[in-house]
Amino acid sequence: MGEFRYLPAAVHRAAREAADDGAAAIRHLRWAAACAERALPVFEQHYPHDTRPRNAVATARQWLDAYPGRGHVDLTDAAWAAEEARGEAADPAARAAAEAAAETTWAVRGFCTAEWAGVYVERAIQAAQAAVAAAESEAGNGQAEQDWQLAQLAEAQGSPLAPLPPPA
Secondary structure (H helix, E strand, O other): OOOOOOOHHHHHHHHHHHHHHHHHHHHHHHHHHHHHHOOOOOHHHHHOEEEEHHHHHHHHHHHHOOOOOOOOOOOHHHHHHHHHHHHHHHHHHHHHHHHHHHHHHHHHHHHHHHHOOOOHEEEEEHHHHHHHHHHHHOOOOHHHHHHHHEEEHHHHHOOOOOOOOOOO
């Protein structure tokens, strides 16, 4: 698998600064969910009857859609279920896709419980990185996935991002 230079320091810093802004945080979490959703077909191609990762992302989306009402959904169970799917997956691309779903759900849980102040940003970024890994492992198109993610993140932040140099 290729090495990808992911999320320039300025983007990472902006995401951390958004941790104190609820609306910006929700935009970042929606971005992580979109990244995970793009990876789900990779998992489902290998495990078509295992719905745990998709259910985890749907649960995270359900909570995000209810914000600020903070809907009553069990993010913990959904995240653990996606983690179990990741652990059971033999295929590396499928494992990465399930990891993206789990990390997204943990990120939302961290934000909504305020247990992990600031850590949810790291989880959201890990979800996006796992989606890149799934795309690269499955079809060799991790760079295209990363480019899409950066464009979506720029849109969520409302500001353009400098393009990344090609992978080393």
